Amino acid sequence: MKIDKHTVVTLHYKLQEKDADGDMVEQTFGSDPLVFLYGAGSMIPKFEAELSGKKAGDGFAFGIESAEAYGEYDPEAIAPIPKEAFVVDGELAEDILQVGRVIPMRDPDGNQLIGTILEIGDTEVQMNFNHPMAGVDLYFTGQIEEVRAATAEEIEHGHVHGPGGVSH
Structure with a gap:
């Protein structure tokens, strides 16, 4: 066959x-x-x-x-995400916040995205939403x-x- x-x-x-x-x-x-x-x-x-x-x-x-x-690598797929987005049950989910970690997220329209943490700042987390x-x-x-x-x-x-x- x-x-x-x-x-x-x-x-x-x-x-x-x-x-x-x-x-x-x-x-x-x-x-x-x-x-x-x-x-x-x-x-x-x-x-x-x-x-x-x-x-x-x-x-x-x-x-x-x-x-x-x-797809091609898109530099615009790198985005700062406010740290508040990583608050779970009133606490910052520090166990999730690790450089290199790939995590599922949702955009404001509810679409699922997969992002890789590039950098963790005081107020923002730099995420890469390009496919690896x-x-x-x-x-x-x-x-x-x-x-x-x-x-x-x-x-x-x-x-x-x-x-x-x-x-x-």
Whole structure:
């Protein structure tokens, strides 16, 4: 079976920055494979496009420019946040306030954002709301382990069930 919409893909991959000689970001070889529902929107679109039509046993190697991955680095995504935003039950949540810590937040419209603490001042916390991989070109190599038809329930829920997926 070939990778196409509504197939469950199981694969191992190695992700490096920029190209095959770039710094290692992560890999699944030697651990659990990546399992996902193709076409459900959970993966980088260019990643899925590069895998289209492949079958179990096929290898792959391709790059994705940052603009088609996690976007370009945006200096305007660095923002000062008043320390009052980190008050929980009337007290400053000092255990959360650590440089380098990634924390979920909400903007004034209720949209969820993920931010990294860059600096802690007397009245403000400098936060970076860029994705950690923003501005980085990606290079993937790997092997397709299995391709199967998704069940009707997986398609309806938009994710894989069972091994490598969600159990509910």
